[in-house]
Amino acid sequence: MEIRIAGFGGQGVILATQILGRAAAIHDGLHATMTQSFGPEARGGACSAQLIVSDEPVLYPYVTRADVLVAMSQEACTKFSPEVKPGGILIVEQDLVRMQQPPDGVSVFCLPATRMAEELGKRVVQNIVMLGFATAITGVVGEEALENAVLSAVPGHLADLNRKALAAGLEAGRTCLRNPSSGMETGAIPGLAAGVASARAPA
Amino acid sequence: MQADPRAVLTGVHFLNGDQACCEGALAAGARFAAGYPITPSTEIVERFSKRIPLVGGVFIQMEDELAASIAIQGAAWAGKKVFTVTSGPGFSLMMEHIGFAAMTETPCVFVNVQRGGPSTGLPTLPAQGDMMQARFGSHGDYPCIALSPDSPQECFRLMIRAMNLAEEFRTPVFLMMDEVVGHMTERVEIPAAESIEVTPRRLTEKAPEDYLPYETETSKIGGSLTPEMAIAGEGYKFHVTGLTHDERGYPSMTPETQHKLIHRLFAKIDTAKDRIIELEEDHTEEAEVVVISYGITMRVAERAIQMARTEGIATGKLRLITVWPLAEERIRELAGRVKAFVVPELNMGQVVLEVERVTGGRTRVIRVPHAGGTVHKPEQILEAIRRGAMTVQGAGA
Incomplete structure (x- = not known):
């Protein structure tokens, strides 16, 4: 499975991809290769990471046709959504991405991850919310593997907050899958119509 | 000799090639590194500078690559296992001292995480354009050992091998990575220290008054062509020079000495190449x-x-x-x-x-x-x- 997570520097794009890779490579016994690209800026520049997950050793290290794109910024969505393959999955941060025309045959899921993270108390965990959401939808790694990977990547005093963020994202993803109209828009233009109810974290 | 468990991060990790290379250096016994950090090799020394105080050793961020490439050689003669890391632009600056290491038979490892060139080129993007520079970059004739890893796991393993080969043959060894391998993150399994074989420094057992720094067993059949070292500051007096030198280490600028020295430098790698080539x-x-x-x-x-x-x-x-x-x-x-x-x-x-x-x-x-x-x-x-x-x-x- 070829996955790209993209956004701007400071959103935790690289860390989120690293956690997903660690979950796959260490906790789920899969092969995982992560690469990243970033601008010279420390924050605010375009930032993207790629993760190839497979049962077999990974040879080619880059995404050629993405199975999954997680776009956390408008620029990321515009730039990378054309590489998502038909039948692939596009996941967007709905408050930051306005999509005119989703690619053909791509399932689009959206989540206000940043808002949800703010409601949990800290905006920085939006990447973990998004990671939970994406994992519930794609099933790329197991939930237990993901939780282990998250907890080994964050400092101890933030473990609880991250656990909550992960649970919120996972729950939102599950809700989406159970009830497509709550957040999934296939071939439509999501995030535009006010009130497109995206899955929300339990308060 | 086995690796020192204090320096070995035994376990399963998700590391990039640069980080794995650093762990390899630590496992192999590197206790001194000097560098002038440059993308895409920075993570190696970044990690080393954090880890080395816990293990016991020194990292110095030098003023440039010339300084870094000679500081490690000073430390090598003081008894430490050493390496430096760089990328193309820094590798160019290190050429003079690479020749010095070859001539003085100073064990040291140069890691080059290759990026697009020439000149400053593509700092964050890959190339393999320095392969001939590794082979022939410094002036004069000298042999070369260069290894090329294709994954973070192999960066770990080959960094240990590079450090070991440097000690065995007393020669600069090149770990020729590239930006993709350096920045690519994968599962890296670091074994227990006792299963990591580490080549000790070839230290002399002779008394200071009997020791000749460039004496070898050239005349003995099957004898080693690599001379033994002494540690500076432990009572041994010796002279280390980039000039053509005799067994005493003294300059001796004659065609005969040159012939003997250069032929031995080549022969020590050439006669062992079946073991070196992987x-x-x-x-x-x-x-x-x-x-x-x-x-x-x-x-x-x-x-x-x-x-x-x-x-x-x-x-x-x-x-x-x-x-x-x-x-x-x-x-x-x-x-x-x-x-x-x-x-x-x-x-x-x-x-x-x-x-x-x-x-x-x-x-x-x-x-x-x-x-x-x-x-x-x-x-x-x-x-x-x-x-x-x-x-x-x-x-x-």
């Missing part, structure tokens, strides 16, 4: 086309090899884990049997020149050059394999 082969015996490459490019080529096989082309793989010295004998053997060699590299054609030389026109050699900045598309390599398979045998190049 290859990975797959289906080379029955192949009509063999892809020869190294580092990240071999991984990409492997995708092309798989595609070629599904088309019915018997395709083999010869991965140069040790690039220098080149596996001349093996390449020559295969040259007599296969229709073509396909040699993809992230440069305009460097190691392929040597493959052509060794092949001597006996088989077709197809270059697959790339200016760098990313890796090949597997289809580019596949196309070259197809051309190779269509070669009429005996038609030569």
